[in-house]
Amino acid sequence: MAFSLDTNCGLLNHNIIGPIYCTSTIFPPDILITQFWFNYRHVANTLSVYRSVKRLGIPDSHIVLMLADDMACNYRNPKPATVFSHKNMEFNVYGDDVEVDYRGYEVTVENFLTPRSKRLLSDDRSNILIYLTGQTGNSHGGNGFLKFQDSEEISNMELADAFEQMWQKRRYNELLFIIDTCQGASMYERFYSPNLMALASSQVGEDSLSHQPDLAIGVHLMDKYTFYLLEFLEEVHPASQANMNDLVSVCAHRVSVSPGHHTDLFQRNPGSVLITDFFGSVRKVEITKDTINLTSSVKSGSGDMQIESLTYVDQLPVAEIIHQKPKQKDWHPPDGFILGLWTLILLVFFQTYGIKHLKHIF
Amino acid sequence: SRGAEGAAAPPVFTWLSDGTKDSESFTAAARDQFQEELVIRPLHSGDIYASFQFRTLWDTDFLQERQKVSHYRLFPKSLGQVLSKFSVRELHISFTQGFWRTMQWGQPFIPSPPGAELWVWFHDTVSDVDGNWKELTNVLSGIFCASLNFIDLTNTVQPSASFKPLGLGNATDHRFLRYATLPREIVCTENLTPWKKLLPCGSKAGLSVLLKSEKLFHSSFHSQAVHIRPVCQDEQCTSKAWELRQTLNVVFDLYTSGQGKKEWSLFKMFSRTLTEACPLATSSKVYVDITDNPEVKLKQQTVVLGDRRTYSVFDLTRAEMFGQLRSLNLLLRDMLRPLLHAERYVAGFGLQTGEIHTVIYNNHPYRAFPVLLMDSVPWYLQLYIHTLTVTSKSRDNKPSYIHYQPAKDRHRPHLLEMLIQLPPHSMTEVTVQFERALLKWTEYTPDPNHGFYVGSSVVSALVPSMVAMNTNFTQDQPLFSSFVPVKEESSYFVRVYTEPLLVNLPTPDFSMPYNVICLTCTVVAVGYGSFYNLLTRTFQVDEPSLPLAKRLANLIRRIRGVPLLA
Numbered sequence: 001m002a003f004s005l006d007t008n009c010g011l012l013n014h015n016i017i018g019p020i021y022c023t024s025t026i027f028p029p030d031i032l033i034t035q036f037w038f039n040y041r042h043v044a045n046t047l048s049v050y051r052s053v054k055r056l057g058i059p060d061s062h063i064v065l066m067l068a069d070d071m072a073c074n075y076r077n078p079k080p081a082t083v084f085s086h087k088n089m090e091f092n093v094y095g096d097d098v099e100v101d102y103r104g105y106e107v108t109v110e111n112f113l114t115p116r117s118k119r120l121l122s123d124d125r126s127n128i129l130i131y132l133t134g135q136t137g138n139s140h141g142g143n144g145f146l147k148f149q150d151s152e153e154i155s156n157m158e159l160a161d162a163f164e165q166m167w168q169k170r171r172y173n174e175l176l177f178i179i180d181t182c183q184g185a186s187m188y189e190r191f192y193s194p195n196l197m198a199l200a201s202s203q204v205g206e207d208s209l210s211h212q213p214d215l216a217i218g219v220h221l222m223d224k225y226t227f228y229l230l231e232f233l234e235e236v237h238p239a240s241q242a243n244m245n246d247l248v249s250v251c252a253h254r255v256s257v258s259p260g261h262h263t264d265l266f267q268r269n270p271g272s273v274l275i276t277d278f279f280g281s282v283r284k285v286e287i288t289k290d291t292i293n294l295t296s297s298v299k300s301g302s303g304d305m306q307i308e309s310l311t312y313v314d315q316l317p318v319a320e321i322i323h324q325k326p327k328q329k330d331w332h333p334p335d336g337f338i339l340g341l342w343t344l345i346l347l348v349f350f351q352t353y354g355i356k357h358l359k360h361i362f
Numbered sequence: 363s364r365g366a367e368g369a370a371a372p373p374v375f376t377w378l379s380d381g382t383k384d385s386e387s388f389t390a391a392a393r394d395q396f397q398e399e400l401v402i403r404p405l406h407s408g409d410i411y412a413s414f415q416f417r418t419l420w421d422t423d424f425l426q427e428r429q430k431v432s433h434y435r436l437f438p439k440s441l442g443q444v445l446s447k448f449s450v451r452e453l454h455i456s457f458t459q460g461f462w463r464t465m466q467w468g469q470p471f472i473p474s475p476p477g478a479e480l481w482v483w484f485h486d487t488v489s490d491v492d493g494n495w496k497e498l499t500n501v502l503s504g505i506f507c508a509s510l511n512f513i514d515l516t517n518t519v520q521p522s523a524s525f526k527p528l529g530l531g532n533a534t535d536h537r538f539l540r541y542a543t544l545p546r547e548i549v550c551t552e553n554l555t556p557w558k559k560l561l562p563c564g565s566k567a568g569l570s571v572l573l574k575s576e577k578l579f580h581s582s583f584h585s586q587a588v589h590i591r592p593v594c595q596d597e598q599c600t601s602k603a604w605e606l607r608q609t610l611n612v613v614f615d616l617y618t619s620g621q622g623k624k625e626w627s628l629f630k631m632f633s634r635t636l637t638e639a640c641p642l643a644t645s646s647k648v649y650v651d652i653t654d655n656p657e658v659k660l661k662q663q664t665v666v667l668g669d670r671r672t673y674s675v676f677d678l679t680r681a682e683m684f685g686q687l688r689s690l691n692l693l694l695r696d697m698l699r700p701l702l703h704a705e706r707y708v709a710g711f712g713l714q715t716g717e718i719h720t721v722i723y724n725n726h727p728y729r730a731f732p733v734l735l736m737d738s739v740p741w742y743l744q745l746y747i748h749t750l751t752v753t754s755k756s757r758d759n760k761p762s763y764i765h766y767q768p769a770k771d772r773h774r775p776h777l778l779e780m781l782i783q784l785p786p787h788s789m790t791e792v793t794v795q796f797e798r799a800l801l802k803w804t805e806y807t808p809d810p811n812h813g814f815y816v817g818s819s820v821v822s823a824l825v826p827s828m829v830a831m832n833t834n835f836t837q838d839q840p841l842f843s844s845f846v847p848v849k850e851e852s853s854y855f856v857r858v859y860t861e862p863l864l865v866n867l868p869t870p871d872f873s874m875p876y877n878v879i880c881l882t883c884t885v886v887a888v889g890y891g892s893f894y895n896l897l898t899r900t901f902q903v904d905e906p907s908l909p910l911a912k913r914l915a916n917l918i919r920r921i922r923g924v925p926l927l928a
Contacts, residue, residue, distance in 0.1 A: 073548055094551060095551070310600075312529070314849055315846065316734060324523070
């Protein structure tokens with residue numbers, strides 16, 4: 001029986017840089033809602049990366065955040081509207097300014113790969129960061145796929161194809177894919193589009209570990225890989241010169257499983273790629289000394305004022321309601337069945353009693 | 363008496379824009395104004411009820427075809443564009459976490475059901491109301507970061523008598539009304555953030571600095587709503603203006619949040635204090651309900667919800683208000699029982715049938731009044747309307763108006779509206795039996811064992827008022843008493859929502875496809891495999907192999923050239 005899997009995936013398309021996060025909580029069908037709370041750390045993972053990215057300058061309009069479950073306002077949360085990433089409730093990653101685009105049942109494979117609404121418009125100059133976190137692959141095997149809400153799954157091939165489609169449509173310039181799950185490296189094995197770099201928290205056959213439990217909240221707060229990733233990102237500021245090699249090496253020695261990275265498809269040398277290329281954004285501001293004339297506002301309205309006195313509608317017009325005429329149904333000619341039935345009755349009548357009764361009719 | 367808070371402030375003039383020489387562009391008086399208000403009311407059970415109302419009035423016409431509105435000042439642009447694009451006449455949307463306990467807390471100023479509720483009146487020029495409704499829900503779900511895109515035809519109804527427009531208007535053809543609720547919708551910071559961004563001062567100045575999510579969501583009840591409707595601009599009502607009201611109602615339970623004692627302050631409730639009024643507001647006031655403590659100064663009396671209550675008013679636009687310590691020790695006397703109150707529950711056992719019971723209480727000692735009960739039940743609870751019974755005081759009570767629209771599987775929910783006369787001081791019970799449907803396996807949510815929600819029933823009534831209501835429309839009226847237009851003095855309109863229901867549907871075992879495939883493959887493999895073997899296997903006599911010693915002996919014999927052993 002499959003157990004609870006949590007998939008967080010984020011897709012961020014930004015004109016310059018953008019991460020996308022999406023989280024989906026999966027839980028087996030016959031286990032009740034208690035399993036939601038179990039996956040607190042995946043939401044904390046996603047929100048911490050979201051927070052770092054917003055801090056480094058990317059606006060909400062360029063972030064798609066998908067959270068499959070509500071942890072902050074969950075009734076089990078001892079401190080509502082907060083999600084903590086460090087124990088002793090030091091660091092609230094939920095904050096006051098979060099905008100979740102897809103939540104709850106909206107987090108599906110379809111909305112992840114081809115969103116119909118709330119999508120971001122990226123072009124061939126966009127750098128995209130995709131951050132997925134959750135659990136994939138269990139002890140029964142099954143690497144190479146990520147489950148969404150326990151009712152559907154996305155395979156590494158589908159993901160690779162989606163990225164290839166994006167490349168064909170010129171929807172990205174460079175793409176960084178980070179995944180924090182068990183057997184995470186299996187998800188990027190099949191990538192074949194150019195300009196893709198992928199980082200994973202564990203190799204195939206290895207499990208990703210969670211980091212710190214908190215006794216008040218009662219669950220683990222973060223995963224190890226994302227914890228160190230967050231620590232690293234906290235030191236990055238918008239003008240930082242840290243590059244990808246720093247990012248790759250930050251998690252290598254401190255965690256017990258070995259994170260993987262896949263940079264073959266990337267055209268530039270990872271050492272020359274700045275972290276802020278993906279995680280932050282710098283807006284270009286043009287200062288001009290010209291004067292701009294603003295046109296006047298709408299001048300209408302004074303000419304066509306209603307002369308008659310307007311009234312409010314009666315909220316409960318009892319007399320009107322009681323005497324409301326039922327909707328007039330359109331008249332239809334009688335159905336074939338009714339016609340046939342009546343013909344039969346008439347025929348039997350005249351059969352039995354003879355034709356002379358016809359004169360009573362006509 | 364009323365001089366304390368001052369008369370209505372003169373309209374705010376817009377500033378002249380730099381660099382333009384066109385003198386007639388911006389010197390006209392601005393036609394929009396903004397008012398904000400906070401009402402604090404201690405409740406009988408020891409909780410504190412705080413109600414924020416932010417109102418923007420704008421004299422413009424969104425539905426003009428000739429010229430699109432393009433200059434937005436106080437009115438948020440996202441909502442203005444929504445109104446003009448979808449030809450919306452009235453829009454009411456609310457997000458609520460928690461359930462309003464009428465018996466312990468009395469009547470709220472603005473009622474709302476748990477979850478999300480959206481009802482919209484479209485303009486009668488709209489040709490495809492359903493298409494507009496679908497697009498409108500998608501746009502609103504993006505604006506408010508909520509899953510409103512789950513509103514579709516399977517949970518939308520067109521009430522025929524409830525939800526009359528709260529704004530100006532004549533025609534009330536209910537084909538242009540759409541109503542939907544999502545009882546399961548969660549409200550959290552991500553819904554509050556865009557709501558705050560719609561305010562002219564954002565969350566930087568005025569009363570909205572108090573809106574911090576950590577405190578607001580740590581409460582017994584939290585409801586935020588947006589109401590847009592056309593209203594009268596002045597007393598003669600010759601022209602109309604658009605009114606946007608953003609309301610936020612919250613009930614704090616000061617006992618469980620560790621306070622213990624019955625004293626409260628703004629800092630204890632919101633962990634913030636007020637520092638200044640919003641500079642764009644023409645009036646910014648805090649009302650504290652001191653009906654039970656008549657000794658306090660700065661009083662104003664207002665009739666609200668059929669009751670004359672006394673308020674202490676603090677006008678924030680006056681600079682001397684800040685910096686003074688005000689402590690009000692408030693005693694609470696016994697609360698009057700609310701006159702109208704409703705409950706709903708599911709009775710029955712098993713996963714096949716059940717009964718929905720709606721109980722409506724009329725606590726008025728001698729007056730009977732009619733109520734309109736509206737029930738919207740999803741299609742997978744198949745109602746048997748022939749079992750509908752309405753009893754008051756154990757006698758049959760025939761409704762004077764029933765409108766029932768049966769459900770269509772996967773297309774339309776049930777809609778039942780009834781006008782029932784409630785006898786004085788009585789309990790009326792409405793029961794209807796239903797059967798639970800078995801859904802297709804793809805229609806189940808990822809957590810089907812949680813249950814399926816049925817939206818709250820809505821009870822609308824004109825409750826007789828003990829005190830004469832004020833039918834005049836004035837600008838000076840506080841916002842919380844002027845939400846519902848009052849037509850007659852002897853009664854006030856009230857809407858009561860019941861609890862939503864959580865119903866279990868018969869749920870299949872979703873691991874069965876896996877089990878069936880395993881079992882079938884095993885049977886096929888074993889059965890077919892054996893059968894194939896039987897048909898195609900040929901038997902040959904096989905020489906038994908010799909033991910090792912004899913094999914060695916044979917080897918030596920071969921070398922020697924001697925005949926081998928058998």
